[in-house]
Structure formats: C-alpha cells, structure tokens
Amino acid sequence: MNKIAENIFVFVVCGNRLHIDTLHFSLHALKQFSKNEIIVVTDAARNETPVQHPRIIDIKTPKHLNHHQASIYLKTGLHKFLPKGFTYCYLDTDVIALNEECDDVFKYKQGPVTFAAD
Numbered sequence: 001m002n003k004i005a006e007n008i009f010v011f012v013v014c015g016n017r018l019h020i021d022t023l024h025f026s027l028h029a030l031k032q033f034s035k036n037e038i039i040v041v042t043d044a045a046r047n048e049t050p051v052q053h054p055r056i057i058d059i060k061t062p063k064h065l066n067h068h069q070a071s072i073y074l075k076t077g078l079h080k081f082l083p084k085g086f087t088y089c090y091l092d093t094d095v096i097a098l099n100e101e102c103d104d105v106f107k108y109k110q111g112p113v114t115f116a117a118d
Contacts, residue, residue: 015067
C-alpha cells in the first residue's frame with residue numbers, strides 16, 4: 001500500500017495499559033484501510049506497556065503531571081512536536097477505521113485547524 005506523505009494521522013497516548021491496548025486496536029484497523037502515514041506521540045517512560053508502532057515521537061512530559069495531565073500536555077503541544085509542512089488529523093485512541101473512506105477526512109480541512117462535530 002503506497003503512503004501519501006502530505007496527510008498524517010496522529011494518536012496521543014501515555015500511561016496505563018488499557019489506553020495503549022486501545023491504541024493498538026485502533027492502529028490495526030487504521031493500517032488496514034488508510035493509505036496515509038500514522039504517528040503516535042507518547043511519553044514512553046510513563047507507559048505501562050510499549051507502544052508497538054514504527055513511527056513514534058517520544059516526548060518527555062513534566063514529572064509532576066499525572067498520566068491524564070501528561071496526555072493533555074502532549075495533545076495541546078502537538079503543534080510543537082510534529083514536523084511542519086504536513087496536514088494532520090488527530091484521532092482519539094477509541095476511533096476505529098471501518099473502511100477506506102477513513103482517508104476522506106483530509107478533504108474537509110479548512111484553515112489552519114478544523115474541528116469535527118462529536
């Protein structure tokens with residue numbers, strides 16, 4: 001499957017095993033259907049189990065934060081942690097791709113940031 005370099009999906013996870021297991025389930029589904037790159041942003045030192053993915057950005061979060069706060073720190077800092085020049089789509093770890101139409105999300109971007117309805 002050829003990857004499209006301009007569009008990249010991004011997940012953020014850190015902390016307990018449940019969140020990382022959920023990420024792995026979501027990654028498996030997205031890899032089956034997407035032609036785009038996928039990056040996981042994490043603080044590996046906090047994780048109860050390793051993230052199994054080839055494209056990881058490991059960011060050290062402040063030690064005084066709990067895992068939930070560290071996750072928010074990573075999410076709100078994505079603009080600093082991700083390489084410039086790409087279009088990103090952040091996904092919560094509980095978002096599951098069901099078919100090839102998952103890549104269509106990039107068609108809806110408007111302006112520097114576009115927010116989807118829940």
